[in-house]
Amino acid sequence: MKRLINPLGFLAVFALLFVSCSKKVETSSATGWKYNDSEWGGFEKKDYEGQINGPNLVLIEGGTFSMGLTQQDVTYEFNNVPRRVTVSSFYMDETEVSNINYREYLHWLKNRYVSYPEVYRKALPDTLVWREELAYNEPLTETYLRHPSYDDYPVVGVNWLQANDFCKWRSNRVNEMILIERGILNPTPDSKDSDNFDTKAYLTGQYEGNVKQNLPDLVSGGERRVMFDDGILLPDYRLPTEAEWEYAALALQGNQPTSEDEVYTERRFFPWNGNTVRYKKRNKSQGRILANFKRGRGDYMGLAGNLNDNASFCGPVKSYYPNDFGLYNMAGNVNEWTLDTYRPMTSVTLQDAENHDLNPFRGNRFKELIVDEEGKPIEKDSLGMLKYRYVEDDEVAARENYQKGDVRNYMDGDHDDIVKYLYGETTLISDKSKVYKGGSWADRLFWLSPGARRYKDEDKADRTIGFRCAMYRVGGQAGNEDVGGNNFKEQGKTIKRRYK
Numbered sequence: 084m085k086r087l088i089n090p091l092g093f094l095a096v097f098a099l100l101f102v103s104c105s106k107k108v109e110t111s112s113a114t115g116w117k118y119n120d121s122e123w124g125g126f127e128k129k130d131y132e133g134q135i136n137g138p139n140l141v142l143i144e145g146g147t148f149s150m151g152l153t154q155q156d157v158t159y160e161f162n163n164v165p166r167r168v169t170v171s172s173f174y175m176d177e178t179e180v181s182n183i184n185y186r187e188y189l190h191w192l193k194n195r196y197v198s199y200p201e202v203y204r205k206a207l208p209d210t211l212v213w214r215e216e217l218a219y220n221e222p223l224t225e226t227y228l229r230h231p232s233y234d235d236y237p238v239v240g241v242n243w244l245q246a247n248d249f250c251k252w253r254s255n256r257v258n259e260m261i262l263i264e265r266g267i268l269n270p271t272p273d274s275k276d277s278d279n280f281d282t283k284a285y286l287t288g289q290y291e292g293n294v295k296q297n298l299p300d301l302v303s304g305g306e307r308r309v310m311f312d313d314g315i316l317l318p319d320y321r322l323p324t325e326a327e328w329e330y331a332a333l334a335l336q337g338n339q340p341t342s343e344d345e346v347y348t349e350r351r352f353f354p355w356n357g358n359t360v361r362y363k364k365r366n367k368s369q370g371r372i373l374a375n376f377k378r379g380r381g382d383y384m385g386l387a388g389n390l391n392d393n394a395s396f397c398g399p400v401k402s403y404y405p406n407d408f409g410l411y412n413m414a415g416n417v418n419e420w421t422l423d424t425y426r427p428m429t430s431v432t433l434q435d436a437e438n439h440d441l442n443p444f445r446g447n448r449f450k451e452l453i454v455d456e457e458g459k460p461i462e463k464d465s466l467g468m469l470k471y472r473y474v475e476d477d478e479v480a481a482r483e484n485y486q487k488g489d490v491r492n493y494m495d496g497d498h499d500d501i502v503k504y505l506y507g508e509t510t511l512i513s514d515k516s517k518v519y520k521g522g523s524w525a526d527r528l529f530w531l532s533p534g535a536r537r538y539k540d541e542d543k544a545d546r547t548i549g550f551r552c553a554m555y556r557v558g559g560q561a562g563n564e565d566v567g568g569n570n571f572k573e574q575g576k577t578i579k580r581r582y583k
Contacts, residue, residue, distance in 0.1 A: 125301030133563030176551035178400035179237040208240035212546040237549035243541035323553035332533035337407025374415030414531035417549035425538035428496035523547035
């Protein structure tokens with residue numbers, strides 16, 4: 084005689100087993116002590132789900148590529164000889180920073196730093212960059228930044244220093260919003276001057292804010308503010324390095340036959356395949372222009388009735404087809420600032436190239452937090468930010484990995500006893516010279532190559548130069564699904580579009 088199983092009893096046993104399993108406490112693999120238990124010291128092991136995407140950011144999965152010119156060096160400058168490097172994964176803005184993005188920044192500065200109006204004035208773009216001796220562009224000096232018709236056009240007239248200040252402001256506003264959305268802080272739209280959220284000031288206890296509910300403290304049994312090692316706050320927004328920018332522009336992953344193949348089927352001259360600037364695929368888009376640039380002398384947008392790029396100067400930041408990383412206008416529209424200090428010497432000795440082929444960057448000027456006698460940060464400044472100082476050479480002379488605090492000039496081709504970069508005498512290059520790339524609405528096709536590079540002083544602006552932001556990727560290089568080194572893609576973040 085068969086016994087019938089009571090389904091309700093089975094479900095009850097299953098539920099009991101589930102509950103008992105869910106209550107399993109994780110312990111340290113080093114000591115056996117329990118994590119996240121106040122009776123065992125309260126040491127926390129976070130249930131970290133991975134770095135979230137900041138607003139407008141796209142994950143750029145890193146890898147190796149040939150950095151440098153992808154076509155003939157028609158200017159004969161030899162300032163970007165191809166060499167093999169690797170770029171770690173990072174995030175980059177899907178689009179260039181737009182006028183409405185920058186006006187939001189100006190609005191915040193004007194209404195928060197009421198006692199320091201010079202901060203707002205310092206951030207204002209140079210709208211007179213549109214003026215020209217023998218051209219009528221005067222309306223753009225008044226309308227391009229402020230008029231709603233140009234809200235979604237890239238901001239221009241912003242110098243390298245201003246772009247970096249925007250990145251700092253954006254970092255703080257994004258992290259403040261994260262804490263607000265998590266129910267930790269309340270919005271404080273009426274705060275002024277130094278009483279404003281700054282990520283580093285908050286983490287060091289120099290900004291309290293309007294607290295809604297802090298995190299539970301397993302040590303004291305009370306509550307505590309968010310800490311850096313909670314993994315809640317994002318790294319800083321910043322300008323991309325030249326290597327990152329070039330790698331992201333080429334987007335060579337679009338020429339991998341499958342995600343399992345460690346090979347590219349075709350090299351690229353531009354952010355798309357082929358050596359022309361028109362869409363090749365046989366559909367309704369065939370023949371469409373792929374970028375906003377100057378096609379020839381006096382030809383900025385083609386003929387009336389069939390405009391080729393539909394823009395006599397800048398176009399909207401989401402114009403034309405994105406590249407295989409999903410990034411818009413990585414060629415044309417406006418040039419973009421990078422983080423690097425410019426030097427014509429990028430391919431140096433074999434030994435040096437071997438030692439600096441991972442995340443290459445010229446521009447390091449190391450800083451450290453100013454602390455008091457107890458090792459705590461000194462009081463924040465009048466704008467609510469912590470104070471830093473540059474590291475002096477004699478402080479690091481004994482180190483093995485670097486011996487100078489300012490290494491912008493490291494192995495840049497000059498020698499004390501032979502030749503020096505003498506600004507205004509033998510060269511126009513100085514430590515203020517910063518790299519910009521990408522080509523613009525006013526440039527010929529050559530400058531749209533990701534390997535092409537030019538420079539401008541950090542305190543100078545131009546009507547053809549804008550910028551976009553980047554962010555460091557924390558953790559697995561292939562995204563939040565990257566477990567144990569497996570090459571899993573972050574769901575919904577990797578975009579494959581092939582232009583063939």
